[in-house]
Amino acid sequence: MTRTTNDRPAVVPVLAFAGIVVAVMQTLLVPVIKDLPQLLDTSPSNATWVLTSTLLSGAVATPIMGRLGDLYGKRRMLVLSLAVMVVGALVSAVTSALLPMIVGRTLQGFAMGAIPLGIGLMRDMLPREKLGSAMALMSSSIGVGGGLALPAAALVAQNTDWHALFYGAAGLGILAIALTLFAVPESPMRAEGTFDLPGALGLSTGLVLFLLPITKGSDWGWTSATTLGLFAASAAVLLLWGVYELRSKAPLVDLRTTARPAVLFTNLASIMVGVSFYVVSLVLPQLLQLPTSTGYGLGQSMVVAGLLVAPLGLTMMFTAPVYARLSAKHGPKFTLILGLLIIAVGYGAGLGLMSAAWQSLVIAVLLGAGIGLAYSSLPALIVGAVPASETGAANGLNTLMRSIGTSVSSAVIGMVLANTANTVGGVEIPTMQGFRVSFLIATGAVAIGLLLALFLPKPDRAPRLRASSEEEANLARAEEALRGFRGRVLDSGGAPVARAKVTLIDHSGRQAGATLSAEDGSYALSVPAQGAYVLAAKANGHGPHASSATHAGGDGAVDVDLALPTA
Structure with a gap:
């Protein structure tokens, strides 16, 4: 008989824990983000790459690991993703130089593949009545882990050497590997075909060429030959990659499947949700920690700032069961639109609520509720629109879209804050103008996401999209x-x-x-x-x-x- 989660009751908690570990890795350095230029003895624009490199490698790893999981086993690739993350954490733990730190953080980004792999394992093993809430929990674990990591990482960084953060991440990764091997059986589902290595290289090259000028454009000049040349090269590489994928018998990304309205508009909306998620993670901790002598900083300690932002992730966790009930009644399209509306309210309110610490708490709760609903809706929309054998790759592509959103958000917001900063005593300090422009960018992204969500299949098709098996x-x-x-x-x-x-x-x-x-x-x-x-x-x-x-x-x-x- 086929083994189910009735035989392994720990499957869902263990996979959710793996997602939380990934989120911890992703937001590990947020509490010390304003100090990274001094810690690494580099410029703010270069320091941005310590965060962007992780998001970029995660963006590339998600479809790759999703496809490898479909071909060779999802649990096997989940363990491999976590193992690469552990190696990267240990590399970062022993260096204070920029280049080795970026290498370590790039390796850590490969853990992002655990999200689509975990969703794929749930899809293969869970009975339909449990699948919706389980996928919502897995999808929102990225926010849960981020919320929990902020105060914990702040406490460690404030009281010990900041390199201890990476040793802690490595320990969590090893624990997640052990639990996965013990509690999660391998999925019997396998896709046909082979791994598309040229497709993986083409996607990686195109994304690097796109994000590099976004990060360094202000230093090089937005109209310089280098900046424009890299943007043009990115467009050319991604266009050629798309043509190759359409002609490949076993593509890394099935662009024909992606062209289905339910998949296409979900993925495009996912980019905007990714942008909106990371903006708040970059802005609020810095605003809270800046000294009151700046005239707008809230003068909170690193730990207090982490605690005030933590409800962002905790609210995402509590919205998972709410999502399951709303989606069962109205469908995942409704919950996606509702989530985006709540995010828009949160950022709109945030433009006028930046003068007291408690206001940051309100913003975090509002945004957590909206992002939690939006994130939980995305895998349900994808799973309802693709065959079972493509679940891993399709969710990998969807996570890729979110990762592209967070990568672009990290690069753009880092550039905005660096360009609007004031130099005080040789240290560049972000300004209130930079914070407000960042929130406006997030609000614009949410508005685009809301427009895209409206193009999803009509509600009368919701029962088909809500099919859990x-x-x-x-x-x-x-x-x-x-x-x-x-x-x-x-x-x-x-x-x-x-x-x-x-x-x-x-x-x-x-x-x-x-x-x-x-x-x-x-x-x-x-x-x-x-x-x-x-x-x-x-x-x-x-x-x-x-x-x-x-x-x-x-x-x-x-x-x-x-x-x-x-x-």
Whole structure:
């Protein structure tokens, strides 16, 4: 029989903990961000790369690890992501030089792949009634971990050597690896094809060429040949990458799937949610810690500033069960729009609430609630729009979009704050103008995200998008099309086999469809055209089985039962 989370009750908490560890790594240096130029003996624009490099490598790692997880096993790649993060944390722990620090932080960014991999594992193992809330928890863990990390990291940095932050992150990563190996079984789901190395290199190159001039444009000059040349090179590389991906038989990113309205507008909105999430993480801690002698700084200690911003992540955690109820009633599109509206209110209020510490707390709570609802909606919208075998890659792409948003946010806001800073005693101090411009940028991003969310499929399609299991979505499609194959997956004794993977292969040997059997063993697959096909089924605890079948065309379904031998 297929192993489920009933056999492993710790699966969801362990995967959520891995997501929290990733978030801790991502926000580890936020409490000391204003001191990084002095700590690393470099300029503010260069110091920005200590944060941006992590976000950039995370942006690249998410689709790569998602695809590798689909091909070779999601748990295996989850452990690998966390192991690379541990190595990167140890590299950063032993240096105070800029370049080695960026190398270490780049390696730490690979842990971002844990988010789509964790969602993919939940998708493969959880029963449908538990999947929505579990994915919401996993998706919002990035904010939960960030909220918890801020005061903890501030406490460590204020009372010990700041390098201890990295030793702590390495310890958490090792614990997450151990728990994953102990509590999380490997998923039986595998995608067809090979890994797209040229696609991975092309995406990495294009993103680096895009973010580098955003970060350094103010130093080089926005109209300089270097800045414009890098932007042009980025556009050319990403265009060529897109053409290559469309022609590849096994692309890193299936751009045709991405073109579906439910996927396309969700991913574009995800970029804007990513931008809005990171702005508050960069602005509020600095505003709170600046001395009152500046005329606008709130004069709080590092620890108090962390505690005042912590509700951002804690509120995200509490919105996960609220999201599950709202989404069950109204659908994930509704919760995404509601979340974006709350974020807009939070940033709009923040433009006028920057004069007292308690006001920062209000802003953090509002933004946490909105970002929590928005983040929780994204994986549900993606999972409802792609086949089961593409879940890891599709969620990896969605996390990539969020990571691009946070990377652009880090680079742009870092540039804004550096360009509007005042030099006092040889130290560059961010100004209130810079903080307000940053909040305006976030508000604009949310407005664009809200517009994109409105283009998602209409509410009358919400039941299809809310389908928590692949068998429901595919059965619904087969019932509408009335052209394909249907039947049951049974064991050697005639008992139904739940969550068996059934793959449809056409006469040329290519995959034409895939699904998972329902709890009663039933499956349904539509066919693109008449002709001869092979139906292949496999499940844990059973040997594989393949059966030839022919569809003569026209409406109607051909009944084909698949009997799996005992392994």
